[in-house]
Amino acid sequence: MSKLQSDALREAISQIANDAKEKKRNFTETIELQIGLKNYDPQKDKRFSGSVKLPHIPRPKMKVCMLGDAQHVEEAEKIGLEYMDVEGLKKLNKNKKLVKKTCKEIPCFLSVGSCH
Template sequence: MSKISPQTLSEAIQAVLKVDKERKFKESIDLQVNLKNYDPQKDKRFSGSLKLPNVCRPRMTVCLLCDLVHEDIAKKEGVPTMNQEELKKLNKNKKLVKKMCNQYDAFLCSESIIKTVPRLVGPHMHRMGKFPTVCS
């Protein structure tokens, strides 16, 4: 694979974004980057998260799965929370977990309880693509 100039890349993106006709579904564009002479399994230099300058989804709803320490802080900020006791009440019930997943766009989880989440809710959150991201 050869190197692509930034101008060629921007022209290709503009051609893709050019509106041909109205579509009745949301479209997404994926950009795949391959690095030469880099093994992602051995070298973890590029792992991490990235903060975007603009909000992607302004009405995104997030729920915090947390312990009691983080629950008090989140309640003060107005963030919806669920603690371990509330997760235990779901009891791996597929319908209740699905209902919870449909209420929120994403889930964050305290480091202290992230290992217990799969035991409490089962594999259903992962199947729906809503498995929580660890926050500290």
């Protein structure tokens, strides 16, 4: 298929949404769309460059913790992001209970720079 048929796509999404309404579940359901472009080099061809603003924020209350050195910790402080430096990582030092507690509080970690 060389072209994306928007009518078929809209119909499929509405069918999925209707099925979800019939059988209610106790969690937030999402629909993911994945499109593969064949014979397309994003370095050379810029036809599809750009960004799309989503109408709803996917996870507005999701916490992210930045793991990094002093410079990255300063950047995280400026933007109000939770952070953990090398000393904080050393405190975890294979303590399973502390690691599990930290992972329950913060579901997403971003590692930047060189953390040894």
